[in-house]
Amino acid sequence: MIRVVVVDDDRLVTESLKTILEASGEIKVVATGQSASEAVTLYLKEKPDVLLSDIRMGDSTGITAAKEILQQDTAAIILLLTTFSDDEYIREALSLGVKGYLIKQNLAAIVPAIKAVYNGQSVFGSEIAGKLSEVLQQQPQKKAATFQLSEREEAILLEVARGKNNKEIAKALFLSEGTVRNYISQLLDKLAVRDRTQLAIFYYQEYQ
Template identity: 40%
Template sequence: MIRVLLADDRTSFRTGLAAILAIEPDLEIVGLATQGQEAISLATALQPQVILMDVRMPDCDGVQATREIHDRYPWMRILMLTTFDDDEYIFQSLQVGALGYLLKRTPTSEIAAAIRAVSQGYSQLGPTIALKVFSRLQPPLVDATRPALSKRELEVLRLIGMGKNNQEIAGELYLSEGTVKNHLTQILSKMSLRDRTQAALWAQKHLS
C-alpha cells in the first residue's frame, strides 16, 4: 500500500481527487493539506511515501514546501500536480527535490500510475513538461550515448536516474556519501551538466 498525502488549496479538486484515488487498491490517502506549511506538518506527522503537491498555495507555496520536506525526509517522493506549466515553476520544483511534474488535466488513471512510478524512485514528467526539460539539456548531451565516464561514475549516474539520493547510492555501492558526492561532481563536470536534475534526466533517457 502506497501512503499518499495530497496538498492543494482548492477544496473541490483536493477532495475530488482524493476520493477517486482512494478507489485504487494499492493507494491510501493518509492526509489532505490546504497549503504548504500544513503539508510540511502533515508530512512529519503522517510519514507518507508520496506527496502530491500543488505549486501555488497561500502562506507557503509548493516549491518552498518541497524544499523543506525533501531536506528533512529525502526518502519521501514528491510529485508536483498543478495547472501551471511555467518554466520557472518546473525547474525550481525539480531542483529542490520534486521527482515529477504533472498538470492537473492529466487523466486520473495516469496520475495513479505516476504515483506508483514515483514511489519506486522513477521521475514522471507530463509530455509538455518533458519537452521543456529536455530542451534545457545541451544538444550534444542528448545525442551522446557514451560519455567519458568511469564504470563507477556510470553506476552512480544510473542510480541518480532511478531517483536515488546520495545516502541510498552510498549504501547500494558500498561507498561513503563523500565519495558519491565526488563522483557526482565529476559526472556534472565531464558531461557539462548544470545540476543533478539534468543528470537524472540524461540517465533515464540513455541508461534505463
C-alpha cells in the first residue's frame, strides 16, 4: 500500500482526491492538509511514500513547501498538481528535483502518476511534457562531450529519460539491476546531479 499525504487549499479537492486515490485499492491517504506550511508539517510527521501537493495555495506555494521538505529529506518523493502550466513553476520544480508535475484536471492520470513516482520514475503530464524542451532550453546547459560519457552510460541515460525504473532498464539492456544501479550512481557523480530527474533533464538538454 502506497502511503500518501494530499495537500490542497480547497478542502473539497483534498477529499475528492482522497476518494479517487483510495478507490484504487493500492493507495492509503494518511493525512490531508490545506496549506504549504501544513504540507511540510504533515510530511515530516507522517513520512509518506509520496506527497501530492497543489502548487498555488493561500499562504505560499507547493514549490516553497517542496524546497523546505527536500532540504530536510533529499529522498522525498513529491508530485505537484496545478491548474496552471506556468513555465516558471516548471523550471523551479525541475531544479528542485520534484518527481512529477501534473495538471489537476487530468484526474485519470493521478493514480498512475503516484505509482510511477513511487517506483522511481519521473512523471510529467502531457500538457507539461509538450513544454519541456522549450523550458529546458532556458536553463544553463552542460555538454555531454565535457563528461565523455561511454556508449553504455548514454544508453542508461536514455532509458532513465524515458522514465524507466532500474528493473525495466536492466531488462531492456540485458544487464543486472545491480549493474544498472552502479551505472546510475556513476552518472550522478560524473554529471554532478542529485537524482534521476536531473539525469533526465540533462538528457533532454543535450540530446534532444
